[in-house]
Amino acid sequence: MDRVLLRRRGDAVAVHEADGTVTEVPADGLPALVRARAGVRWVWDDTTRWYPALLAAGVRVERCADLRLCAAVLRRSPYAGPDPAEDPGWAALEPVTAGDPALFDLADPADALDPVAEDRRQQAVLAASPQRARLGLLLAAESSGALAAAEMTHTGMPWRADVHDRLLTGLMGPRPAAGMRPPVLEELAGEVRAALGTPDLNPDSPAVLLRALQTAGLPVEDTRSWTLERFEHPVVAPLLEYKRLARLLAANGWSWLDTWARGGRFRPVYLPGGVVTGRWASSGGGALSVPVQVRPAAVADDGWCLVVADVAQLEPRVLAGMSGDTALADAARSADLYAGMVDAGVVATRAEAKVGVLGALYGGTRGESGRMVPRLARRYPRAIGLVEEAARAGERGAVVSTLLGRGSPAPGAAWAERDADLGEAPEPGGRDSDRARRAWGRFTRNFVVQGTGAEWALCWLADLRNRLWRLGEGRLGKGRLGDARLRDARLEERPHLAFFLHDEVVVHTPAGLADDVVAEVRAAAGTAGRLLFGTFPVDFPLDVAVVRSWADAG
DNA sequence: CCGCTTTGCGCC
DNA sequence: AAAGGGCGCAAAGCGG
Numbered sequence: 001m002d003r004v005l006l007r008r009r010g011d012a013v014a015v016h017e018a019d020g021t022v023t024e025v026p027a028d029g030l031p032a033l034v035r036a037r038a039g040v041r042w043v044w045d046d047t048t049r050w051y052p053a054l055l056a057a058g059v060r061v062e063r064c065a066d067l068r069l070c071a072a073v074l075r076r077s078p079y080a081g082p083d084p085a086e087d088p089g090w091a092a093l094e095p096v097t098a099g100d101p102a103l104f105d106l107a108d109p110a111d112a113l114d115p116v117a118e119d120r121r122q123q124a125v126l127a128a129s130p131q132r133a134r135l136g137l138l139l140a141a142e143s144s145g146a147l148a149a150a151e152m153t154h155t156g157m158p159w160r161a162d163v164h165d166r167l168l169t170g171l172m173g174p175r176p177a178a179g180m181r182p183p184v185l186e187e188l189a190g191e192v193r194a195a196l197g198t199p200d201l202n203p204d205s206p207a208v209l210l211r212a213l214q215t216a217g218l219p220v221e222d223t224r225s226w227t228l229e230r231f232e233h234p235v236v237a238p239l240l241e242y243k244r245l246a247r248l249l250a251a252n253g254w255s256w257l258d259t260w261a262r263g264g265r266f267r268p269v270y271l272p273g274g275v276v277t278g279r280w281a282s283s284g285g286g287a288l289s290v291p292v293q294v295r296p297a298a299v300a301d302d303g304w305c306l307v308v309a310d311v312a313q314l315e316p317r318v319l320a321g322m323s324g325d326t327a328l329a330d331a332a333r334s335a336d337l338y339a340g341m342v343d344a345g346v347v348a349t350r351a352e353a354k355v356g357v358l359g360a361l362y363g364g365t366r367g368e369s370g371r372m373v374p375r376l377a378r379r380y381p382r383a384i385g386l387v388e389e390a391a392r393a394g395e396r397g398a399v400v401s402t403l404l405g406r407g408s409p410a411p412g413a414a415w416a417e418r419d420a421d422l423g424e425a426p427e428p429g430g431r432d433s434d435r436a437r438r439a440w441g442r443f444t445r446n447f448v449v450q451g452t453g454a455e456w457a458l459c460w461l462a463d464l465r466n467r468l469w470r471l472g473e474g475r476l477g478k479g480r481l482g483d484a485r486l487r488d489a490r491l492e493e494r495p496h497l498a499f500f501l502h503d504e505v506v507v508h509t510p511a512g513l514a515d516d517v518v519a520e521v522r523a524a525a526g527t528a529g530r531l532l533f534g535t536f537p538v539d540f541p542l543d544v545a546v547v548r549s550w551a552d553a554g
Numbered sequence: 555c556c557g558c559t560t561t562g563c564g565c566c
Numbered sequence: 567a568a569a570g571g572g573c574g575c576a577a578a579g580c581g582g
Contacts, residue, residue, distance in 0.1 A: 202578095206577095206578075206579095208578095223561085224561090226568085250577070284574090285575095288573055355569085358569085362572095
């Protein structure tokens with residue numbers, strides 16, 4: 001496959017071919033060049049600096065290598081090892097977003113880096129890796145994720161502001177003037193003030209509210225809703241309702257609509273590789289926590305629908321695969337892994353199975369979770385052994401790795417942070433440091449599973465992205481649009497990814513292709529399983545729904 | 555006045 | 567009923 005590197009040269013772009021020849025095109029000629037060369041893997045410093053403009057010009061890229069993201073993976077990977085030859089500028093390079101001043105900055109730090117040398121270095125590191133196949137897959141998946149992320153920001157999630165507005169109005173009354181409370185919230189605030197005998201109380205202030213609650217005789221140390229729920233007092237009901245609505249107003253109210261859901265689309269900014277485990281982070285709009293409450297506003301365009309798919313119990317299935325635990329994989333043969341554990345007689349109830357598995361993944365030690373884990377360890381020694389070993393490694397300060405070779409950060413500054421998080425003064429005798437060590441062990445325990453789960457999801461997304469494109473190609477070519485339109489059919493005119501969150505995707509598709517999309521979503525999950533675990537028999541069943549509104553899924 | 559931290563809560 | 571991992575965000579609070 002051709003590997004062609006693009007490099008900015010003032011107003012032009014230098015095009016470096018695999019055979020070493022270099023040509024230059026003016027920047028505005030790039031979309032045509034990229035469109036003309038299907039099948040190329042485009043190598044560039046950072047997808048966020050190249051791809052949005054191509055998408056805006058109607059050009060979709062099939063493959064790329066994102067040197068920034070790949071450098072970050074290699075920097076920490078135990079399959080690569082530290083490379084003193086890396087220019088530290090790569091570690092300092094930040095992604096950019098539209099409207100970001102850095103985009104228009106003449107002194108973009110990316111331009112001081114040498115992508116040709118960096119690509120050569122990365123290829124050499126990969127070639128020397130003892131786990132070349134896995135690490136190569138991870139780099140490809142990470143880069144593909146960068147493409148998918150840019151595409152989803154470009155196309156956005158269909159979002160009906162009118163539906164969202166009706167929903168808000170129905171819950172809290174009409175939109176108030178800036179800085180005022182909506183009527184229902186004002187009313188609830190009044191009830192809270194009356195119940196506490198504090199006519200001037202601002203319920204938005206936790207400190208003030210806490211003092212008022214204590215003065216009213218409630219023995220609380222904080223104002224969290226699950227703390228309040230424990231008490232019978234006239235203030236509890238209106239206060240909980242106030243908090244629920246105030247939260248919705250602040251996080252996904254009218255100002256969120258104004259800012260993030262303009263033009264009929266919600267366009268979050270995804271940050272691939274933004275979490276140490278390899279999960280994506282997001283910036284702006286709170287894409288990682290779109291409350292169930294507002295999902296009715298995500299409605300497909302007329303004549304289109306949403307295909308919503310999520311993986312049931314991704315992490316325990318991934319654990320079965322990476323540990324080669326056939327007993328756990330047997331339980332995972334069931335569409336409900338927890339039910340599979342009950343059927344196998346490991347635990348008595350589904351609830352026990354769930355709490356036990358979560359305890360194993362997160363390091364739960366107390367309560368029912370702590371009691372369940374030893375039972376699971378007897379039945380699933382390889383799976384539990386893998387996470388226990390990851391925890392022990394973290395406790396002694398060692399680095400752990402995902403299946404494909406994403407390395408955990410070394411403990412160091414983070415240990416000090418963890419101590420600070422616990423909010424306790426250092427004690428002589430090492431109790432705090434033991435506590436920090438165990439906390440780090442819980443992190444590394446979870447890292448290997450969460451991180452490998454993120455790798456599965458990346459492979460799923462990458463394969464699905466290509467399948468959706470081809471699906472659009474075939475149907476548009478044969479069908480309604482005809483050959484002339486085919487070449488010009490943009491991403492947003494075909495079935496496309498609209499949203500992604502850890503283990504869930506939403507595809508926006510012409511209604512007539514929905515069944516094909518469902519098949520492709522399932523096929524892509526099969527691909528991801530084989531890419532990570534080969535022939536090891538672990539299933540990744542999906543819950544899939546074809547709906548008009550996101551709220552109708554699940 | 556700004557910018558950072560804390561609090562509380564949404565998601566997987 | 568809460569616990570155990572990972573996040574982002576808004577408002578309030580606070581220090582400079």
